[in-house]
């Protein structure tokens with residue numbers, strides 16, 4: 126690809142909430158500063174000239190930006206589409222009508238972590254559940270696509286059945302996705318109170334695998350207990366039956382993002398991904414994005430990560446899952462080990478089993 | 486106003502040219518995307534409302550060696566698909 130097809134842009138470093146597992150805040154390697162409107166508009170012109178197709182607007186909380194309509198006009202003018210990652214609490218009729226009027230919104234992803242205020246607000250703060258629901262209903266009224274992300278943590282892990290019923294049956298959403306609180310940012314500070322322990326991970330996997338049978342095709346994930354549960358089941362089956370290595374197994378293939386997309390932090394630093402926010406590749410409106418995309422040594426090195434064999438790591442020595450393992454997310458590998466080119470201990474199946482986990 | 490037989494590219498559509506000479510046409514209003522080869526890219530660039538399909542085909546034959554005889558029909562079919570999906574319209578004539 127000559128240029129990225131899509132970008133994730135943290136258009137603000139501000140947020141009205143302070144979630145206890147937030148990956149975004151409390152990262153010592155990130156500068157929390159917002160860019161003025163003009164800087165973003167100049168950058169959107171560059172993206173338009175590069176043929177970028179879609180922007181995912183994240184933060185912080187993107188709806189906190191007072192100049193959001195002007196920014197969206199800049200995106201529309203440059204023939205791009207957009208999506209949001211939001212906590213939903215600041216969405217009102219006025220902005221929803223504006224978004225609907227552009228005809229360019231792919232969807233708004235709203236975080237909902239519980240079937241009741243008690244579970245949701247436990248990590249996101251009092252009143253946030255009701256406000257998030259109000260945001261969802263506002264979007265629905267304006268016929269804007271809504272997707273919901275459930276982040277699983279200690280306080281909602283036993284509410285998953287109710288959450289599925291609430292989102293799919295009561296709210297009538299077509300589907301929702303899940304992940305779990307990960308060891309990043311604010312979550313590192315509150316790890317003992319939010320991160321799932323082995324027993325809770327086991328319970329989450331069992332419940333989610335059961336729920337995917339009850340609601341076929343309506344619960345998805347790209348990380349977290351559902352992804353681990355599915356992947357580890359396949360890995361265990363392959364190992365037990367002595368199957369040949371998976372086509373992507375045995376090497377650090379767990380992340381294909383750097384070849385498809387790129388991210389920009391709220392302060393304008395270009396980074397490979399929001400999960401690798403420390404890895405500054407350049408700066409918008411100072412460095413050409415096409416140049417960074419094609420020639421950044423760090424980015425190109427990240428793209429060759431898939432050639433690194435898991436057998437090279439002491440961490441993996443003697444592991445019988447090597448032929449089936451992908452090493453998973455480099456972002457979590459970095460926060461947990463200090464190295465990007467390392468398997469992520471968080472998604473290590475052997476470690477999970479050694480700590481008392483089981484494959485269901 | 487009368488519709489002509491001269492196709493004109495929808496200005497909202499983005500042409501993304503990739504390294505391998507292939508390209509993607511992306512309609513930001515509908516999110517539809519179509520992949521195309523170098524001949525398709527050349528056709529796209531010629532759809533400026535000044536040429537009819539015959540004119541476009543003859544320009545393509547001049548620019549690409551070994552263009553097969555069927556190319557006229559293929560180009561017409563390609564333009565037809567683009568028109569059906571809102572990527573292309575027909576130039577309006579005020580005369």
Ligand code: SF4
Pocket residue numbers: 140141142143144146147148149150184185186211212
């Ligand atoms: S997780 Fe999202 S909503 Fe919560 S504090 Fe972080 S940026 Fe704000």
Ligand code: SF4
Pocket residue numbers: 435440441442444445446447450451452468469472473474475476
């Ligand atoms: S030790 Fe963990 S990360 Fe390494 S191959 Fe085994 S399961 Fe994968």
